[in-house]
Amino acid sequence: MAVSDEGMWLLNDPPRTLLKEKYGYELTEEWLQRAMKASVRLNSGGSGGFVSPEGLLVTNHHVAADAVQKLSKPGVDLYHNGFYAARREEELKCLDLEVNVLQEIVDVTAEVNAAVKEGMTPAQAAAARRAVMSRIEKESLDRTGLRSDVVTLYNGGAYHLYRYKKYTDVRLVFSPEKAIAGFGGDVDNFEFPRYCLDVAFFRVYEDGKPAKTPHFFRWSATGPQEGDLVFVTGHPGTTQRLETWARLRHRRDLTLPYSLSRLRALEAALLQYSEEHPEKRRQAVADLHGVANARKAFTGQLQGLLTPAILEQKRQQEEELLAAARQRGLPTADAERALETIARVQEQLRTFEKEYALIEGGHAFASPLFLIARHCVRLAEELPKPSSERLREYRDSNLDSLKLSLFSPAPLxxxxxxxxxxxxxxxLAENLGGDHEIVRKVLAGKNPADRAAELIAGTRLFDPQERRKLVEGGQAAIEASQDSMIQLARSIDPIARQLRQRYETEVEEPERQAYAALAALRFAVYGRSIPPDATFTLRLAFGTVRGYQAEGQNIPWHTTIGQLFTRYDSLGGREPFTLPPRWLEHRRRLDPETPLNFVSTADTIGGNSGSPVLNRAGELVGVNFDRNRYGLVRNFVYTDVQARHIAVHSRAVLEALRKVYAAESLLQELTQH
Amino acid sequence: MAVSDEGMWLLNDPPRTLLKEKYGYELTEEWLQRAMKASVRLNSGGSGGFVSPEGLLVTNHHVAADAVQKLSKPGVDLYHNGFYAARREEELKCLDLEVNVLQEIVDVTAEVNAAVKEGMTPAQAAAARRAVMSRIEKESLDRTGLRSDVVTLYNGGAYHLYRYKKYTDVRLVFSPEKAIAGFGGDVDNFEFPRYCLDVAFFRVYEDGKPAKTPHFFRWSATGPQEGDLVFVTGHPGTTQRLETWARLRHRRDLTLPYSLSRLRALEAALLQYSEEHPEKRRQAVADLHGVANARKAFTGQLQGLLTPAILEQKRQQEEELLAAARQRGLPTADAERALETIARVQEQLRTFEKEYALIEGGHAFASPLFLIARHCVRLAEELPKPSSERLREYRDSNLDSLKLSLFSPAPLxxxxxxxxxxxxxxxLAENLGGDHEIVRKVLAGKNPADRAAELIAGTRLFDPQERRKLVEGGQAAIEASQDSMIQLARSIDPIARQLRQRYETEVEEPERQAYAALAALRFAVYGRSIPPDATFTLRLAFGTVRGYQAEGQNIPWHTTIGQLFTRYDSLGGREPFTLPPRWLEHRRRLDPETPLNFVSTADTIGGNSGSPVLNRAGELVGVNFDRNRYGLVRNFVYTDVQARHIAVHSRAVLEALRKVYAAESLLQELTQH
Structure with a gap:
């Protein structure tokens, strides 16, 4: 099937044959090992890669945004003004950033599936599966000391154990100004041609010293050329390419409209808040960009699912799979039943999906304070249980990471x-109606505005010490707490847990079993030629650096620094087309021919932000940061006709560090190897 | 009931007794006649008042915005930069602005109700009512030459014929810069203290000369003082104070969430469009402010309906009415049945309200081009019918106004x-789902983005001559048309008409009959002490100029020009807190003590924008332009504890015209009488 450059491939099942046949490229074990151990995942939701043996890593500015914003405060706006530590001592320790580096993958499919016995109810099956996954993780953690996650692949078709080295002392080395990192803002987001220096550098530390990272990518001083084969290693978040037609229709008609509606409300609120005062703008700006980015991505997804040809292609693929299986004399009854099950699950899901998302998903309480309160409440209830019986996020193997974020001193x-x-x-009230039991319970006799004011006035969870006290105090502390947010989290927790239970037993488990049946047939018919959907775990993609045609025009494979200034000049320097003073000042020194951004056909999605783009030799030639509008349907289908991912060219980074930022020590570290 | 300053009173049923008892004020016939004939309504959706005998009228800048925007073009941005015609020859003729001045009200309730006979089906009753209303209007138009509208009051409790003098030659005289007219933008909208010069002046012409307007309001050079009794004459749009509990719950749980969701989507689209380029910003800016204003108003309404006390009060009022009636031995069966009917109607309405709003309401096609296409298509079908059988907007009495807007050369x-x-x-697709018959018909096999591109590329309705040709060509021209928008309007017209028919017979007519029964009982119990809900027809409100307390602070009754500059200084001159260069230049000349905006308890709502605020002598002391956040629930309940309407002080206008704009001729016209 994957005759194109499609595929976010597993590192333990890479597309060797494909690369050999299409590109004459021999993937070596050494290359793969470096790709795995030099690629990193950030808990703020993006990717990156080590670029020196001393723990230096590159990612996107927009991936770093959360950490940079948390290091800012009134009067010190690192997000807007940028940051550079010329010396190690000046590197700024992030408040709650965690970096994971994959060390090993173990296939545990058989063990996980063996736990689910014939005749179990969905609830029993879900519990059994949860227990075995938890046990595997716990054993691995105890034995290796590595963060250990069992990952569900093929929506339930396979289970792999991922072991990560974990860094929690992560320091900011360099971050450019927002204006150049995200030049063009929401207007240019998901568009190409593009002109962004969307990079940032961190360094991971161990025991107070820069960590040794012998696996790293050499920074290419030349970068890629048109026609080059390139690779992208990173952590694509989620795709839905293997989802069934029925599931995608549900997304089109329910999930995505709901999500868009939610994001629009939140974006509007953040925009309005930002308008009130420059300091409020500073507080909200990184959030706002994140929400706007999601809104634009989801809009593109929905446009995609509303393109009749796309859904029709999905429906045909299902028919083709069954037809191909029959032709080979393979039994199709399980797969057919699976398709029916998944369709039926959607009917079930529509009856409580909004409630589930609003309450257990927390969309009704869009403040970190609520999430903090919920963690406090649930920790008190979960910690006394054996690890394998806890809700997933409170298992022993997750506790350290959870506490890092829960006790974070990041300002609120x-x-x-x-x-x-x-x-x-x-x-919440808009979606469920004013008389809904949950709404009445949450609003407690007030309207949403008054209730929000009351909740904020009545909580002390702004202070990490308060959170620590509550967690240390256990159930007794929670029960005695007069904190408004704790009381809210407590009061709705029974409903929230019930919704989660319903979701797990009525949706997740039946779908897992059904997708496992579909995956089995797909493997039987097509072999392993189709990689699993993205799961925010490390994947390898490849493609060609190549322009495309759009609206009758040839779009070249790259832009230049000179073109950045041309666009700046033509748009009058008004937001989102402003440039930092430093860039205007040093404009004449910069070589206008320096490639700034480029595109390739490699298969990426959200989560791949910050991914290293590598050449055949495994050198870093770019930093992926986006895809174009034609790539927005990549959640569902891959094409290489117009869809491209977009990366910062490695030369542009060197040029800017040298001529705009005079970042000599960073430059030296990048180029000395 | 109305013991407070509540009430948007009918001019033919003014609150004489109330004013006498509460304020010792004697409402004279002369005062009322002037109030009626000097108050004006603008078809762009606001109010105003004549302020000279030569056709000069004042309204709000935000009411004038639509006309001002249509007079702007690339490079000539009157909305942003303001406009002043020092001489009559320089006054700018508006492209499609119509001004109506009420001349007479006739009660036609008996005649309208007589047309509906016992035993008629809702469809028959609706048709009979439509026919008699149309006949009354037609006869009035033929006899008087005045625009004649039968207005439904008390949601069906009474019918009055309103006769208006109509002006279609309306010219722009003065409009300040947007930055001072709407200082504080969306942040300060519906807030007080406030600092806006939200005024504009037009002049109506007849036969190419300034119209004679002997009824006008003298401009007060002193303005009001705290404690003064003031009046507001204007055209409040809609209120829902007499709606039943069931109807309001429906609004809370369905209508308002839908509307908010729609407005957020539109506002986001306009914002994103505006960011792309300064010229695009110019094109979209007035629209954007209108949408943001509606979004904020609707949000306040929904917060209000989600305040349990407010709906509870409504429920109690229904019980009280019935109890009071029973106590007086009045029969309550009709009213009780009416309450049940209205509750049942809501159940019916929820099954097709979105479809109705999207298709017949046009929300799915948020471009004037679609409305133009629909008018062309429907005119061809409706005009051959007798006037009384046509859809309301195509009756003879409405045709002139319709054509003014349909053939408008306003740029698109x-x-x-x-x-x-x-x-x-x-x-549309988000709300109805991708497989809905209507969605498939509208999208015609494309996704929304591609379909929109195709529709815009395929229409020539940007050109008013094309519209004229189609209308003149009648049904044959429509059937032959290859215009994409005409074809779209044609293809969905059967569905749209069917939805309208359902709405009229399943909702509108049953509600009219039910509300008539409720109104009858209310009259019997309380007399005429409760004015009808607002209907965008002329009303008289009154109140006291008075500050209030909010969040523990005393909010004074007015702001000053000095405070405007203080706020400007403290917010750094960033949008929406910028000031026009002229204001900064002349800052020192302005008397900082000049009152700028003030509040009173008078009862207003959207549509009252631009309303003259009058003193006992009938002089204009202010121009109403907003209400504060506490007034946002006025759609449902009136209180005078914190809720206030907000007006520009008459002195501020004179001060600005003199010292900032040097508008001598306008000043002289305002002050010479």
Missing amino acids: YPELEQARLRTSLLF | YPELEQARLRTSLLF
């Missing part, structure tokens, strides 16, 4: 949290 | 219309 601003909460409580 | 921008259409087509 009462007015901002109130604005977010007011909006999401209103959104 | 393809890219803007495409952005709007793309958004609303997506919104």
